[in-house]
Amino acid sequence: MLVEQIGETIRNRRKELKITQPxxxxxxxxxxxxxxxxxxxxxxxxLDVLNKLAEVLGMELKLQIKGKx
Amino acid sequence: MLVEQIGETIRNRRKELKITQPxxxxxxxxxxxxxxxxxxxxxxxxLDVLNKLAEVLGMELKLQIKGKx
DNA sequence: AACAATATCACATTATAATGTGATTATAGT
DNA sequence: ACTATAATCACATTATAATGTGATATTGTT
Numbered sequence: 001m002l003v004e005q006i007g008e009t010i011r012n013r014r015k016e017l018k019i020t021q022p023x024x025x026x027x028x029x030x031x032x033x034x035x036x037x038x039x040x041x042x043x044x045x046x047l048d049v050l051n052k053l054a055e056v057l058g059m060e061l062k063l064q065i066k067g068k069x
Numbered sequence: 070m071l072v073e074q075i076g077e078t079i080r081n082r083r084k085e086l087k088i089t090q091p092x093x094x095x096x097x098x099x100x101x102x103x104x105x106x107x108x109x110x111x112x113x114x115x116l117d118v119l120n121k122l123a124e125v126l127g128m129e130l131k132l133q134i135k136g137k138x
Numbered sequence: 139a140a141c142a143a144t145a146t147c148a149c150a151t152t153a154t155a156a157t158g159t160g161a162t163t164a165t166a167g168t
Numbered sequence: 169a170c171t172a173t174a175a176t177c178a179c180a181t182t183a184t185a186a187t188g189t190g191a192t193a194t195t196g197t198t
Contacts (some may be wrong), residue, residue, distance in 0.1 A: 002131045003116055009132050031157050036176070046155065046185075047072055048113045054132060060196060061070045062131045063078050063123060089144060100187050105146070115155075115185065145194065156183070164175070 004041035006050070013057045018053040028052040073110035075119070080108040082126045096108040 008049040021039070030049050037043045038053075041062050047061070054060055083093050090119070094101040099118050105121075106112045116130070124128055 001132060002120070006132055022174070032175090033158080033177095034156055037156095040176085043155070044115045044185095046113045046115055047075070047119065047136045049156080050116065051071070051134070054125045056133075058135050059132055062133065063070060063075055063097045063119070063128055064131065066123075066127050069112070091144075101145090102147095102188080103186055106186095109146085112185070113155095118186080139198105141197085143194100143196080145192105147192075149189085149191105149192105151186100151188080153186070154183100155185075156181100158181080159179085160173100160177105161179105162177075164173100166171100166173075168169105168171080 002041075003038070003044065006045075007039045007041040010035075010053055010057065011060075013059060014039075017057065024053070024056060028056045071110075072107070072113065075114075076108045076110040078128075079104075079122055079126065082128060083108075086126065093122070093125060099123045 014021070019027070021035055022032055025035045028035070028049075029052055034043075034045070034049055035053070038049070039046050050061055083090070088096070090104055091101055094104045097104070097122055103112075103114070103118055104122070107114050107118070119130055
């Protein structure tokens with residue numbers, strides 16, 4: 001999963017939950033800049049940042065055999 | 070998914086495919102040190118590193134709603 | 139046992155993710 | 169139109185991931 005798709009996924013989920021970038025950033029304990037860049041598909045986020053955001057969004061990161069649904 | 074689980078998953082998959090750390094590191098284009106630490110559950114790997122390794126291992130990273138199988 | 143390949147680890151360096159600040163633009167609400 | 173909040177962006181700083189090197193185990197093979 002590329003950073004562009006992850007950014008889009010996070011943005012979509014955030015909008016579903018009706019929370020703002022500043023709010024999500026605070027809840028997850030990451031900087032607003034980091035979140036902003038990630039949603040834009042920029043940069044190369046760390047596992048820690050992805051996990052923190054996923055947690056707040058009720059999501060999870062998975063590493064699995066390709067093709068598995 | 071925590072770095073410990075990811076490390077274990079990668080190590081298990083690598084053994085299934087019967088390739089060594091040096092070989093996987095080279096195929097994926099990451100340093101042997103990075104792979105070694107990751108498999109040990111140390112550090113905080115970047116999305117890029119995880120994607121490169123997943124690709125070689127025939128795996129993929131997914132971000133999805135919690136609980137989805 | 140000896141040898142070769144693999145894995146582990148410490149340490150220093152380099153590259154860059156993450157952050158902080160401030161400014162600008164967009165959006166929404168009154 | 170005005171105001172407040174949110175989002176975008178540039179730039180500098182700090183923290184740390186990724187790498188490189190070399191040394192020491194560990195494991196497997198003959």
